Amino acid sequence: MTDSTASRRRGDDLERAIFEAALEELAEVGYANLRMEAIAARAKAGKASLYKRWPDRAHLVRAAARYKATEVDTSFEPTGDVRADMARVMRGITENQAGPGGEAMRGWVGELRAADAQEDERLREAIEQPRIRVFAKIFEAGIANGTVRPDALRPRIVNLAPSLLTQHFLMKGRPATATVIDEILDQIVMPLITA
Template sequence: MRQESRGPEADADGTTRRTRRRGEEVERAVLRAAVEELTERGYEGFTMDRVAARAGTSKTAIYRRWSSRTSLALAAYREMVAQPDGPPDTGDLRSDVIGLLRSVADRLASPSGAEVLRGLMMDARRDPELMTRLREDFNRSEPGTMLILLARAVARGEARPESLVPRVATVPAALLRDEFTMRGPASVSDETIAEIVDLVFLPLVRAVPH
């Protein structure tokens, strides 16, 4: 396990000693600092130097974990928009998915979340390789909660077992994100969310009645 110097601290008798943080502690400190920097300064003012200073670590330690400013910003963005509570569980797939998407949309539309996502996507448009990595990263990170909702729906007979795959589970969030990035936060209305669910997602996963 990697450990990192935290810096000198004084014992009760005044003796200076150096404490060390484990790798997980450093990562948590960096992510927390990155979130705070993005929230306070926005994406344009986000720098590795400021994050390192706020986290009490070195840029070298950060680059060992995140290869670029963009990759760290993406990790921090995920922390900013993470689902704070468990997934909705209303007993109805449509209600669950609408509730989940509304929650995601509200977090996307927050001033800091909106600016960070726009900045990430603008950087990615200038770098095809980065765009590919971002899409792959989104596709890896997004299906979890939706797969939980789908699994419940399959157990209730609302959805086909064949729909319980990440490729299908990413569809609602991908459409929501595209709506947001292409047309802006104002376009992500309750009506838009209902259209994503009713016209695209439910026909894709719904079990055929016998």
């Protein structure tokens, strides 16, 4: 692709290409080795087009993480088996953590001290809100069939399982295994919410 061809790609198309390139680069080299030049080359974009939008890799990674967060499937429909539904969603979260989304999260967390608090809060909400909506649907189905206590439908409780997955991922440096998911569900979440 020539510079003139790259320059014709604008707006959302260019941003998507840059985000995908940033996430792919993160997956390959990790946050510590991430370079704006490599992202630009992978996106077939000029380095100036990256710096025009984001002053540094921390800002670009936050934007890419927010972009990735929008890919969460909130159309999930519960089966009525609360534990099985939560386990299925949790496996999806760990699959995301094993890929570029996980590297983006690790990079974002690593830059939190130097970041804009409002921007970070927007990113946190972009990541958490879709998960909360999915888990809330599961809880609501459980309340409807009498297996979940109605007072369990509180944001902190609804977000408990995915938050524990994120904590495990950030502290251990790898996604939770099936055994860890079972422990979170059987030892913490299910005893807390079961009617």
